[in-house]
Amino acid sequence: xxxxxxxxxxxxxxxxxxxxEKKEKVKDLERTIVIIFDNGEIYHTxxxxxxxxxIQEGKVDGDITVSTDVETFKKILKGEEDALSAYITKxxxxxxKLMDKLLLAEILK
Numbered sequence: 001x002x003x004x005x006x007x008x009x010x011x012x013x014x015x016x017x018x019x020x021e022k023k024e025k026v027k028d029l030e031r032t033i034v035i036i037f038d039n040g041e042i043y044h045t046x047x048x049x050x051x052x053x054x055i056q057e058g059k060v061d062g063d064i065t066v067s068t069d070v071e072t073f074k075k076i077l078k079g080e081e082d083a084l085s086a087y088i089t090k091x092x093x094x095x096x097k098l099m100d101k102l103l104l105a106e107i108l109k
Contacts, residue, residue, distance in 0.1 A: 002072050005055055007077055008035065008043055012052040023050045029102060034062035038069040047103075064096040064104055 015023075027050035034044045036059070044060050046053040073074045075081035083105060086092040094101050 002041060004073070005039060005057070006035060007074065007101065008055045011053055012045055016051050026050055028060055028105060029103070031063040031103065032060060033064045033104070034066070035073075036065065036067045037067075038067075041070075054103070056071060063081060064094065064100045066092065066104070068092040 008018060009077075026047060031047045032044060033047065033052075034042065036042050042059045043055050043057055044062060045055055068086070068091060072081060072086055076083050076086060076092070081091075083092065087094065094104065096104065
């Protein structure tokens with residue numbers, strides 16, 4: 001498993017183990033999230049019943065598609081870079097409906 005896949009899986013596990021209001025907000029949603037890195041790695045996860053599935057490799061059709069470089073993504077996960085700033089400066093690109101963009105922001109917190 002690659003380093004970034006490990007980081008993504010930890011993010012999934014952290015979200016799934018959390019017990020807070022953000023999980024209540026997403027309990028009835030079903031979304032597929034695709035993450036595309038500039039080094040060619042592509043991963044996806046599915047949000048269903050308030051939980052994210054384990055990270056899988058490969059591209060699928062997604063409701064939310066995130067494109068970025070590995071370094072920027074790791075900085076966001078570590079809290080060294082703000083996701084909104086990265087989005088504004090186009091270090092991270094999102095292809096999704098507005099509500100899904102807000103959902104992703106909640107998951108990354």
